[in-house]
Amino acid sequence: MTAKQFLARQDFKSLLQALKAEAYSIIAPQVRDNAIVYEKIENISQLPRGILDIQAPGSYKLENEESERWFAWANGPQALKPLLFSPEEVLWSAELQDNKLAFKECAPDDKSVAVIGVRACDLAALDLQDKHFLQKEYSDAHYQKRRENILLIAVNCSHPADTCFCVSTGDGPFVSAGYDIVLTELEEGFLINPGSDKGSNICDQLPLCEATDQQTQQSFQQLENAINRQQRKLPNANLAKLLPDQLEHKQWDDIALRCLSCGNCTAVCPSCFCHSELDEQTLDGLSTQHIRQWDSCFNLDHSYIHGITIRAESKTRYRQWLTHKFAYWVEQYGRSGCVGCGRCITWCPVGIDVVQELKTIAGEANE
C-alpha cells in the first residue's frame, strides 16, 4: 500500500476547484429542511459544518457541535440512488399524426457529476443497482449513461448513527471498493487516496503532503470507534434459508398492525429498484411522454393484474419486501439486498425496526 496523502482542511477548496476545472457538476451533502441532502454545491461554505445526526426508529434530528468537521454524521434520507436511477424521467415520447405513430427515444443526461461524501453503504448499494440495471441482456441506457459519467468521492464514516448496521452486513463503515477517491476526515484535514485513474488525475492537482504516522494512527482509531459504535446487528441465522420457510410466521400479522404501507422504507432504501411506467399526454392529445417513476411494493397497484390484487394487505406487502430484500435477493444477485444503512428504520413513520423484526422471525429476539 502506498503512503497515505494528506489534504489540509484549508486546502479542501482545491478539490472543488479541480473538479470544476474538469467540468464536473459537484453534488455534496448540505443541510436542507433539517436533514442532510445531496445537492449541487458551488463552494465549501455550503457543507454541513459541525453537524451531527441523531437517528432512531422513526426519528431523525440534526444537532450542532463546536467542530470544523463537515462529515461528522452518518447519512440522510437519500444519497446516490436518485442521481443514477431517477425518481422520475421520460423514457421515450410518441406522436400521433395522420393516424400514424412515431416513437422517439429520449436521450439520457450526458453531464459529468462528481459526488462528494459517498458512504460505504451507498457504494455497496450502488453495486447492487449496477447488477440490476446493467444486466447483459437488457442494460438500462439511462442508468448506464449516468453511471459512466459519475465520479465517486467517498468519505469514510466516522460517526455511524444508532440505526446503522453496516458492520453486520459487511458493507462498512470503511470504504473498500468502487470509489474514485476516498477521504478520511480528521480534525485538521483529510487522508486522501485515489481508487481509479480518474481519481488519480484529480488528486494530482491537489496540494497534498505525506500523511504523518500520527494522522494514520488517528484514522485507525476513528475507524475502530465507528465499528464499536454500531450496536445493531442482524440475526445470526442464514436469512436466505430461514425466511422462505417462515412465510406463515405470526410476526407478519403483528407487523401489519403497525405498518402503514406508506412506502417510506422503499423510497429511502438505496437498493430498492421497483418502478412503474406511465403515459402523460399533452392536452391536444397528439403527443405523449412515457415516464418511469419510482414505485413501491407497498403500493396497492404494485401487484394489480386484470381485476386482481395479489397483495391486498399490508401483511403480504411487508412480507414481499422483507423476504425479497433478505432472502430472494441472494439468489437474484448473489448477496442480500440490505447494506445496513438503517434508513428504513429511521424514516419509518411508526419506527418499525427491520433488524428487530428479523430477530423475532429468526427466534433470536432475546439475544
Added chain:
Amino acid sequence: MNNAYLPHEVEVVDRIQETSTIFTLRLRFTDPEIQTAYQFKPGQFNMVYLFGVGEVAISIVSDPRDDNLLDHTIRAVGRVTRGLAKLKIGDRLGIRGPYGRGWPLTEAEGKDVILVTGGLGCAPVVSVIRYVTRRRELFDRLVIMQGVKHSEDLIWGEQYAKWQKLPNTQVLLAASEQKKAGWPWYSGHVTNLMDKVIFNPHNAIAMMCGPEPMMHAAIEPLTRQGMSEQDMWLSMERNMHCAVGHCGHCQYGEKFICKHGPVFPYSEIKTLFAVKGF
C-alpha cells in the same frame, strides 16, 4: 443507443370479435425491416402499447411459421385493454418484444402433449396447438383440454371441433357454470376430467395456462398418474411494466416472471405456487 423500452409502430390489419369481451388484433409492423427480423416462440409475449394510455403484456397467439401477422387475443378488462378493444383496422399502436421463455416445444418432441387451459388461458396455448397440429409427426398424442365458465365464453369452438377429428388427438371441453341445455361437452370443472385423459405419464409434457387454482387442481391428478414436476409447465401471469426484469412488479420469490418465465416447469415454482400473496 439501444433503448430496451422503446416500442415499434404496428398497424391493425384485422380485428376479430371472439366473444362480447374478447377480441383478436392481427398486427403487422409498419417498418418492413422490423417485420422481417421479428421472430418469436410460442409462449412468449409482447408489450402492446396504446397511444397515450400505456402498455400491457399480451401473449402471441400466432404460429411463428404463419403469414407474418402477429395475433394477440385480448380480454377487455383493464384501462389499456378496454382502449385496445376500440381499435379499428388501420389504426396504429406500438409493440416491443418478444419477451420471456417460450413453451418447451423441443423437449416435447416424441412425447404426448397435454394442454390444460382455462378461460382466456387458451390464448397463449393455442399457438402450441397450431404448432403441434402442423408438425404432427414430431409429437405423440395430443390432448387439448379447455375449461370456461359458460358455454358462450368458449372461443375458437369450431377449431376445437376440427382438432377433435385429428388422429391420435383428444379434445375435452368443460363449462363450470353451465346452466343452459345444449352444451355437448362436460358441465363442471375441466380439471375433473383429468382421469379421462389417455396418455403415457412417463413420456408426456403438460402445458397449462389459466387461473392458478385451475392449474393447481390439474397438477394433483397428473402427479398421481405419475407425471414428474419437471414435465408439467405452467404459464404464470403477474403485473408487468418493463418486461425486461427491471421494474420489479412481476417478482415471484427470486424469479422475474417476465424474463425467467412466463412459462415454468412446476418444479421451479412449486414452493410459492399455493402461497397467497406472492
